[in-house]
Amino acid sequence: MVKVTLKGDVVKEFDSGITAAEVAKSLGAGLYKSACACRIDGEVRDLRTAIENDCELEILTFDSTDGKKAFWHTTSHVLAQAVKRLFPNAKFAIGPAIDNGFYYDFDVEKPFSPDDLEKITAEMKKIVKEGYELERFLLDPEKAVELLEEMNEPYKVELCKEHTDKGEPISFYKQGEFTDLCAGPHLMSVAPIKAVKLTACTGAYWRGDSKNAQLCRVYGVSFPKASQLEEHLQKLEEAKLRDHNKIGRELEYFTTVDYVGQGLPVLLPKGARVIQLLQRWVEDVEQSKGCLLTKTPLFAKRELYKISGHWDHYLDGMFILGDPYDETKECFALRPMTCPFQYQVYLNKQRSYRDLPMRLTETSTLFRNEASGEMHGLIRVRQFTISEGHYILRPDQLEEEFKGCLELAKYCLDTVGLLEDCTFRFSQWDPKNPNNKYEGTAEQWEHAQSVMKKILDNIGLDYEIGIDEAAFYGPKLDIQYKNVFGKEDTIVTIQIDMLLAEKFGMYYVDSDGQKKLPYIIHRTSLGCYERTLAYMLERFAGALPMWLMPEQVRVLPISENLSGQAKEVEAKLAAAGIRVTTDVRSEKIGYKIREAQLEKIPYMLVIGNKEIEDGTVSVRSRKNVNLGAMSVDEFIKLAKEEIDSKKRD
């Protein structure tokens, strides 16, 4: 007998060797029916797992993350089965569950067309109806490779061979005529997959390496109920309504022009104004934290980048002015980073340990020649402006200054409303990086990373580790943000650099009279303004916090002949420092309100004969709330409070 501890610390006894599925069945037919996988002593397992020792057992349904994953993973097998039936020559790569569904990579002669996807979906539905049970079986590594070779699956053979040296048996899952190499866990049967949608068909490189063959990746999502699928698709549609690339254009924050070029958005007055407001605020915050503002050139001779290492590591990413390979002529490059420029400020004269830390910051426009497929709205562009700082410091100051940088970034992100959705990534080097990406020795890297780890752990920060995500000169703490499509990018980065100071000969004279190399922190406090604006537009669906709105208040006279009085109100507000306009057109009040609402204007002040008699304004907020009549002074007080507090929804 085994003792199984269930949810709520309920302990039940079963015969040894009972499967998790049978335990679920004993607990209730409903639970058994909806069970997707289980967790045994904290580890996610297959429902077929036999229980031979006392353990804690949790039955995972579709409501749990891991239950969903098993469900979606099984759906990816159904997808593969359908593809095999319709396209017998397709070769299979991998087909995992992801955060919002699943995908499967196929090697096919021609990528699937939308038409093909429909046919595949129909075949999947057929397979689900056929209701196959999944069977799991184990093979010795050699036998497993043999089977996969027999099946003529070269990618699977390659995957399998990686595990053969461990000597452990290799697991397979079989449903009907279809067998796949797979670690699981999986559903007991394909029958519960009632609703399936294949959402996209794109290219993806084998093993994520662009040097390898490009495969055809089919994305999809599935649910136990059709209504859940509909709800899911509805949510995706709603998310798209927040897409900055859509509303940023509609609300006239930015536009793009064919003949200007890719990745070169044109900021319209509203977008330019928000960025101006952000920049002024960030510069003030930074200076209040002891930062010194610099203004350095936007481009420099090739020689500067040779010292910094950018010429060797980043040439493809730079815009070059001149022939990079003609050493007899002057050649310039637009700057992709500020570091080597800002170091010149430090190098301007001899520095003492007393001068450190020296916190340099700049509102810095950068140029990066991104590959043509990379550009995306305001999130990924070829020219952007970032608050970029370099703190030059003694080793003993590293921890405190690093913490200061993190506090600054968190403060900035919190103020603009993005912090709560951020995640942290400790980006480390990969000694096995095949492209010789990293400068410095293994010792230097291990040292820098262990120092950074200690600092992060002391702070108690919850972070993920990103291998091979470091900068070429050092490890990073990246603050990550997801856009409305779930794609993650870095919004803020703080980096520890123990290499570049030496390259530039940046010394300080220490208290013992010796010349020593400083450490450098590369940091941004709010990231680049274009990207931050994009995320804010998505986060607030265009209704930015009032302190950043280009137009904060609109005065709406009920009829055209009251525009004189309305203009007086406008002047009063403007004098109080509020950004305000008046809609003097001869339109109905409902029409004017509708327009102001669609433009997300925080407050609308309606003025009719009644208000003029009472000396008041009728205040309506963009949250569709009528706040009633109040005096202009009262409203100014209310508005100023909201602006000064940088309040956000």
Added chain:
RNA sequence: GCUGGAAUAACUCAGUUGGUAGAGUACCUCACUCGUAAUGAGGAAGUCGAGGGUUCAAGUCCCUUUUCCAGCUCCA
């Protein structure tokens, strides 16, 4: 850079097997002077992204190219 999708009026989109361009909104004019998300009438507006080709005839078919979108790779 790679894979797939797209580009028609300022915007959102329709346009059948190839037969010569259409709606709503916005804009302009006029009337209305209005009470919390769309007043009515009229008008103007398109080299169908660009270039080439097939054809008696191309928005529609083919090729090239630019830009936009999703994904991969890369990256703030």
